[in-house]
Amino acid sequence: MGAVERVEVGTASRRYGVVIGAGVLGALGAAVREAVASARLAHVFGDEGLPPETVRDVLASLAGAGLEAASSGVRPSEDGKSLQSAYAMLQAVAARGLERGDLVVALGGGITGDMAGFVAATYRRGVAWVNVPTTLLAMVDASVGGKTGVNLRVGGAAGLAGELQKNMVGAFWQPSLVVADVAVLGSLGERAFRAGLAECLKHAMLSAPFGDPELGAWTKGSLARVLERDAGTLVELVARNVRLKAAVVGGDEREESPDAAAGRALLNLGHTFGHAMETIPGVSPTPDRSTAPLQHGEAVALGLVCAARCAELMRLVGDGLADEVRRTLGHAGLPTVAHGLPGSDEVLERMRHDKKSAGGKLRLVLPCGPGVCRVVAAPGDEIVKAAVDAVRG
Numbered sequence: 001m002g003a004v005e006r007v008e009v010g011t012a013s014r015r016y017g018v019v020i021g022a023g024v025l026g027a028l029g030a031a032v033r034e035a036v037a038s039a040r041l042a043h044v045f046g047d048e049g050l051p052p053e054t055v056r057d058v059l060a061s062l063a064g065a066g067l068e069a070a071s072s073g074v075r076p077s078e079d080g081k082s083l084q085s086a087y088a089m090l091q092a093v094a095a096r097g098l099e100r101g102d103l104v105v106a107l108g109g110g111i112t113g114d115m116a117g118f119v120a121a122t123y124r125r126g127v128a129w130v131n132v133p134t135t136l137l138a139m140v141d142a143s144v145g146g147k148t149g150v151n152l153r154v155g156g157a158a159g160l161a162g163e164l165q166k167n168m169v170g171a172f173w174q175p176s177l178v179v180a181d182v183a184v185l186g187s188l189g190e191r192a193f194r195a196g197l198a199e200c201l202k203h204a205m206l207s208a209p210f211g212d213p214e215l216g217a218w219t220k221g222s223l224a225r226v227l228e229r230d231a232g233t234l235v236e237l238v239a240r241n242v243r244l245k246a247a248v249v250g251g252d253e254r255e256e257s258p259d260a261a262a263g264r265a266l267l268n269l270g271h272t273f274g275h276a277m278e279t280i281p282g283v284s285p286t287p288d289r290s291t292a293p294l295q296h297g298e299a300v301a302l303g304l305v306c307a308a309r310c311a312e313l314m315r316l317v318g319d320g321l322a323d324e325v326r327r328t329l330g331h332a333g334l335p336t337v338a339h340g341l342p343g344s345d346e347v348l349e350r351m352r353h354d355k356k357s358a359g360g361k362l363r364l365v366l367p368c369g370p371g372v373c374r375v376v377a378a379p380g381d382e383i384v385k386a387a388v389d390a391v392r393g
């Protein structure tokens, strides 16, 4: 086993460690025992996209530490990230007889983590959970900060499905431990792996006030080794991003900071544009429409281009930032053009529905300098629509 990093996350409600390394899953059971001493039963929600041996290894490690461990599968899809699925998951832990002192383990990508965390937050009004993220996106982003939840379908008359509103139902519920084993990324498909890089590039665009002004330069300089999935580089990538996210959420656990230049809201950089595009059926990252829908990280990548262009149009930054962002995303193999986008009026309308808008007023996180972003009231519709057009195929 190579270098192991440990990052401490301190929020108002809980302190916990994030253990990052190659091969650290073997020691999961012992780490869980230490973090949640009260647990007798552990229920693992395992992402069905994982190789079966990953789930087996986790169960064996938990059993080796004296826990009674069993698992059930989670089929990760945004449509299935629903209250109906959470209900079935709650039934599974209830059937196992989990008590207040017992434990839920999320083993999978961001969808599995969000849903298993939500189950932990709500079962018996809250039991401990351990997050074992298995995608790059889940490691660098979703694993830290305690946002859990499911999507909601809203509206939809006479047989129509209604609009999918992302993460509309949920709870802040911090895990007791996070274990990120970069060795499990070996089985992750190329597209999903690259999607995770979008969140890293987002972090780099806002890292300066949070103790890592060099994150952007380091990430760009390390992209080749990251794409080769060099274990040591991945450990550093995940550790630096987790440290950054911990610094951001540590002071603002529930995204309530009124400070436009600090706080958790900054992590929504690219997300208001991205979420809107992600929820439109048929939008794809390549001209081949069979690649629709956009993955979350791909939508974030497109959102970063829109945010950079919006900042240029508002004169928050000089011309050239959007092109620079496009170049970096291109090197990471991420999309910079959205195919099949409807009219910008429709995208704008969806952006207004984003749960981050206050009183129907759109607020955006925009870059305003190297490694620095701030929350601003959205400019006029024409500017926002021109920013959306920056990714039109």
Ligand SMILES: NC(=O)c1ccc[n+]([C@@H]2O[C@H](COP(=O)([O-])OP(=O)(O)OC[C@H]3O[C@@H](n4cnc5c(N)ncnc54)[C@H](O)[C@@H]3O)[C@@H](O)[C@H]2O)c1
Binding pocket: 047, 048, 049, 050, 051, 076, 077, 078, 081, 108, 109, 110, 111, 112, 114, 134, 135, 136, 137, 138, 141, 142, 143, 144, 145, 146, 147, 148, 166, 167, 184, 185, 186, 187, 188, 189, 192, 195, 296, 297
């Ligand atoms: N809670 C948060 O703070 C937070 C932050 C960012 C994103 N999210 C949420 O995370 C979700 C996206 O997460 P994601 O990008 O991880 O997608 P995902 O959970 O859909 O996983 C992507 C795919 O990878 C597969 N997979 C997972 N690990 C694998 C592995 N090691 N090997 C092979 N296949 C594997 C999954 O089965 C799935 O098909 C979104 O729903 C988003 O809203 C939450």
